[in-house]
Amino acid sequence: MKKIEPIYLDYAATTPVDSRVVKSMNGCLEMDGAFANPSSVHLPGQRAAQMVSEARAAIAARIHVRPQEIVFTSGATESDNLALKGILMGRGDRYGHLITVKTEHKAVLDTAKVLDRAGFEVTYLDCDSTGLIEVRQVADALKENTILVSVMHVNNEIGVIQPLPEIGQLCRSKGVLFHVDAAQSIGKVPLPLNEWCIDLVSLTSHKVYGPKGIGALYLHPGVQITPLIHGGEQERGLRAGTLSTHQIVGFGKAFELADTKNEAPKLEALRARLWEGLKSIDGVRLNGHPDQRSPNILNVAIPGVEGESLRLATEDIAVSSGAACNTDSPEASYVLKALGLSDSLAQGSLRFSVGRFTTINDIDRAIALMKKEVARLRVLASFMPNW
Ligand SMILES: Cc1ncc(COP(=O)(O)O)c(C=O)c1O
Known part of the structure; x- marks a missing residue:
């Protein structure tokens, strides 16, 4: 039976991947499509680079930022790692302090644990019985050596939305960087980054009817970050590796449709x-x-x-x-x-x-x-x- x-x-x-996204990806795989390496200078390479650039623009437009502020990664897990390790380790000393929340995704919490073990200081904030934190808790946890605050937007298990605009304003006023895991946000809740004071945002494609294995980290202009993956000048040297044109194009289409x-x-x-x-x-x-x-x-x-x-x-x-x-x-x-x-x-x-x-x-x-x-x-x- x-x-x-x-x-x-x-x-x-x-x-599931939306059929319109599949169609856009199919155009990047075969000989008659944009299959070439987007870093190659020849015509097929330029064609692929153009597709990547259009996808980058669509992703940036969805969150109201500029295309050059998007760094492609393999998904929100890598983006969270790049944000936390790339900011704290980039400082060159072990004195940095990170503030995060006990209900974050493991991609943030396990990364914070690694940093903790490496000698950085980490504060894990409690939430209330509804899953929310208050901006006052972040203010109370700030220290002289606080470098980064990481609070997710939509919680993946319970769906609650943290008060990001208030936390962002506090961080900006104190000169502390603010990272947000927004893997669950797109197509469900607005994320107007042009209005909110957020410095780094983790995004992923596969929660929005795009392919798995592709995501991005948004970086506010001027944010200095140390790369985790070396081996080429792709993504302005921040994330080496041949760009996966079909994944990126699918990601772009998925965000465009969201x-x-x-x-x-x-x-x-x-x-x-x-x-x-x-x-x-x-x-x-x-x-x-x-x-x-x-x-x-x-x-x-x-x-x-x-x-x-x-x-x-x-x-x-x-x-x-x-x-x-x-x-x-x-x-x-x-x-x-x-x-x-x-x-x-x-x-x-x-x-x-x-x-x-x-x-x-x-x-x-x-x-x-x-x-x-x-x-x-x-x-x-x-x-x-x-x-
Ligand atoms: C809030 C949140 N962060 C990070 C991730 C990891 O994303 P990815 O699967 O793109 O690495 C997920 C996915 O489960 C998530 O829901």
Whole structure:
């Protein structure tokens, strides 16, 4: 019997590539397309370079900056590494201080840990029970040797939006650099970098219907950074390696198509419908701030069910029990624990994330399945008093 495809509600983990993006990428792969090395001076090389330059312009336009402020990387993980290590290590001494938040993505937290072990000073700010931090906490943590503050925009697990404009203003007024991981933002929430005081921004393509393995770091004019990858003069010497034309062109097309104004209300409506349905399950509660949040992510705690059983029972819905990068870890989500959830409640939580191709039918089927499975698991749990 043919296995039914699960209902895909994991767009925060990754998105399918939009067919218009695939088409744009296909034009860069074969002999009759822009396949040549964009660093080559001959005509085919120039053609590829032109495609890269148009993609760079589209990405820059989406976040209201200039094309020359974009450095291509392999994704937001590399951008976060480049931002944190490139700024702190670039100082040439071990006296720098970094401020970040306990609910950041591992790409920031694990990088901060490496810096910590290398002798730099790192402060990890707590969030409140809704997942938010206050600008006052950043102000209190600033020290004479603070070089960089790193706070994400949209949290990938709970969808809450940190108060970036206020933190940016504080950092700018104190002469401290401000880095933002905006991997989850594009197409969901506005990111007007021309209005906000942000110095470095990590971006990725695969959360926005573009290909995996390509991203960028935005650098505000004048920000000095030390490269992590050496071996060529690409990207103004900041990131060596032959530019991946097809990936970059797909990334550019994906950002060009990302239309927050029109798409966000649709995502919001789907998420609201899902929440309406799920909250009728007894005891279900929302994880994260109820209003200050991205329109596509819904993280819910389901008391009275055991985490692993919940995951197995909901196999017909492709959802996540934490960040996609942490699926090998049997531990409860560190993000949910930072909000004050117990281990068992954090393990009995699921992240649903809707996207461009989600339908009302998907949502209604997912609600019906969740209601049925949670009821079944709770009956089972009533026979196992230790759950
Ligand atoms: C907030 C955040 N930062 C960084 C990353 C890593 O991005 P990439 O997969 O492009 O390396 C992700 C993706 O899971 C993310 O959600």
